[in-house]
Amino acid sequence: MTDKTFQFLDLPRQTPRTVPVQIRVLGYGEIAGDFAMPHASGQAGRCIDCGNPYCEHACPVHNYIPNWLKLVQDGRILEAAALMHETNPLPEICGRVCPQDRLCEGACTLEQTAFGSVTIGSIERWVTDEALRQGWRPDLSRVHETGKRVAIVGAGPAGLACADRLRRAGIAADVYDRQSDIGGLLTFGIPPFKLDKGVVRMRRDVLEGMGVRFLLGHEVGRDIEFGQLLDDYDAVFVGTGAYTYVDAQLPGRELHGVHDALPFLIGNTERLLRNDPPAHAFDFHGKRVVVLGGGDTGMDCNRTAIRLGARSVTCVYRRDEANMPGSAREVGYSREEGVEFLFQRQPLAILGDADGRVRAVRVVETALVDAGNGRLRPQNVEGSEHEIEADVVIQAFGFLPSPPDWLRSHGVALEASGRIATGINGALPHQTSHERIFAGGDNVRGADLVVRAVYDGREAAASIARMVLA
Template structure:
């Protein structure tokens, strides 16, 4: 497609086909389809190529977005895929799950009156279609170095690190306790945001590049010591999975669930991997109340709908504008029938023998920004199931301390600089175990940078 100045005036922003809310809640497929080649080229042509690409700077991995938009417009798909992978080892994932409304698209120049370029959907199109047509990363010029690195955690940080290692000729061995790669990409984010065949394809691609996976492997102190001894370096991409404990009275009542175990159990059930430790989360016909306002809370409310809950509500202690998650996800949840209750501070979970509701107080924000509870405003929100989604903290392994790995007061790994070096000369880290709970794309960035740093270190000595 030939570029024309001010094409955005003729072509409105258009997303791929969206499955109607009344239909999509009946299944687990992604709610948006994919672009065809002509649609992707047309939407790419809306880019102004503004010279100072705010979209690129806002992106945590600094994708060269205008450049691969131009390649799509010109029909040069494989070159676009190569360029997308040059900065992002998991572009098809980020195209689906990044909060583009708060990142690249939120800073698109056209967002000031003409609606942003559909960057995320085009990124998804580039990789999905390139893979479908047979494109794969070309590592034919890579020469083995004889070096070996163990990557602990097959989530976004670990996969990004492994990608950069094998591109540098380093043997990457990835260890993870789950049966599939992806970490929370496979076992936390629901399929209506990221269908699991996407991760199956990525696994095949990474294995074709030379990455070796050791799945179903719990890395304890003994195995951790062996890996430190037998490998040239370690990368820790273990995430942050310990739930924040709000200390609510009654939170141990039957019917009170924690967000992450709920999502993981549901993902395992869909994959046919259900384990004895997974609780039986039967929600059909029940009133479900989710406490929290982030993306994980949105994953829970939207999953509850698909599991047949009769009523799904979300209570958040501040206003809608204060919610930490994606505005897009809140819209999807509301479209699907979720009821939102803002300015509700949970005080206790009520019930005798099982949960019956949550006692809350109305809240407002004081002049100093702190939450203020309104007097005589308490009420009980009825619920048969309550899901707690107050965020997550790092989950340090005991053996880290045994090997001198320095942690901060919150249990996060201390690193020096953006490349993930730690207090142990052979250990690097990145993602949520360093940052605390954060975005997929920031974990990808950390893993990429650590992989490059490890390669540089091993090229000399370590």
């Protein structure tokens, strides 16, 4: 009888097949396929249960990864899904958008060998999808309703995770969001080829089934005063994200054909949700597109531009590939779809023609020098300036939180960077300087991973429950 501990010796790492490049670039459908049950079980069986699960430590929500891999190996899908939800309120979403190569899979013991890591992310995604298809829902039959009520401002990943955990504690959760649907950037920022919007709608169904109430199209500060929330609820969680895009102050950024990444991605997604044809601003057919920035948002812009018919897409980044902040998987997908990368190039200016339209980007080559903080710093190389021809330029330099004025007017302390200060002076984790206001996600961390926003929402709910149920 074969020892399953060494199954990785006979069964190589496999991921679900992706849609062929020549087909996937024609539309916005998710490109990753699904495991079938035997493949998921076999891949889960490659886990060696190493005793000190580095994958679990590297996961921001500290998923019980070896435990649910064993359940999948044994075909116990519904139990595996339930265990996933013990640590992660949004596992089907994290399975799609997490950079597993930098987190759990990157820390897998097998990744340090020639055998390759366990395909944790693909299994997580498949298990949750399959369990929901089979009718699995969170079991709240033993939850005791406490009569306490919490308002959540923002229906992004932090707010959704907070709502999930509050309902499990018997606390009513009302979620306010200015958008017409839940998800925040999960719905309106991340392109459908990474995260199909039906997945977010399914999560809404699950949360509403748990008793979460969504008040959409309600902008706090415009449609309802924040003070009213404090009057009506026992506590408030603020998960308003980071939507202020970094302006590198490049000369020429006002030229026709220059886009900032977030408005570009949101505008295109809203167009797709309405099933509208590409407007003039999104007609890239035959155009040379240059994307400035090497993070995951930059990769989203690369791949969206390809689908909008660009003649060429060039991604410019000031460091080398090894120092890119974006997921290696997303970089690989961009390459497969025809994106060219120019590393160690610092943009200096966007150049225009006589009609005020973009014609090129002026860049300078960089050398990487030791900055003394563990990351190499790009230094411009004298005499290396040159131009990259372009018809469209997309700036993807990152995002900053922009806390609303109503937070300040209620005495919530902010850090110098504009982020909301939490957990200071003996406060509970995620509690602000106002005793009944809690916060988490990108408005506290700055622009960060979805899974870290999920963690913040989960932990903030624990702190809220501790306070209101004391």
